Amino acid sequence: QVQLVESGGGLVQAGGSLRLSCAASGRTFSRYAMGWFRQAPGKEREFVAAVNLSGGRTDYADSVKGRFTISRDNAKNTVYLQMNSLKPEDTAVYYCARAYSSDYYGPTDFTSWGQGTQVTVSS
Numbered sequence: 001q002v003q004l005v006e007s008g009g010g011l012v013q014a015g016g017s018l019r020l021s022c023a024a025s026g027r028t029f030s031r032y033a034m035g036w037f038r039q040a041p042g043k044e045r046e047f048v049a050a051v052n053l054s055g056g057r058t059d060y061a062d063s064v065k066g067r068f069t070i071s072r073d074n075a076k077n078t079v080y081l082q083m084n085s086l087k088p089e090d091t092a093v094y095y096c097a098r099a100y101s102s103d104y105y106g107p108t109d110f111t112s113w114g115q116g117t118q119v120t121v122s123s
Contacts, residue, residue, distance in 0.1 A: 002026050002112050004096045009117030012086055016121070020081040022096030022114060030074035033099035035110050036081045038092035038119075045095070049081060050110075053102040064090075086121045093118050 003025040012018055020036070035050035049060045049070040058070050069082040079096060094117050097110035104110065 002098055004098060004112060004114035006094065006096045006114045006117040009094060009119045011120045011122065014086060014088055014121055014123050016086050017082070017084045018086065018119060020083065020094055020117060020119075022079045024077045024079070024098065026077070029077040031102060033102060033104040033109070034072060034079040035097045035099065035104065036070060037095045037097055037107070037110070039095070040092040047107045048094070050099075050104050051079065052104065057103070083119070088121045088123045091119060091121050
């Protein structure tokens, strides 16, 4: 069973940047697509970004396109989310997730989850 551990969250002013990291256990990290989701208070969890096993395909929610970048380092079993130009509406708990295959076609393809890291953006 994979373990996903997020880090890098915190408090930042609007317009600032943060980089989230997600370290995965096991030797099969490079076989799976990875993603980031977030959940704001009182709202459902929503898709943020995803990357396939090679890193050659990425997708983003419209709300973060042009501001967030997902990447992965298969040698380090780590996926990253670089977040720039942060807005107060980006405040949420951010979750790392692993898909059940090398590619992804929708949010339901992600079946393993981390515990989350809090991101708070002040205005």
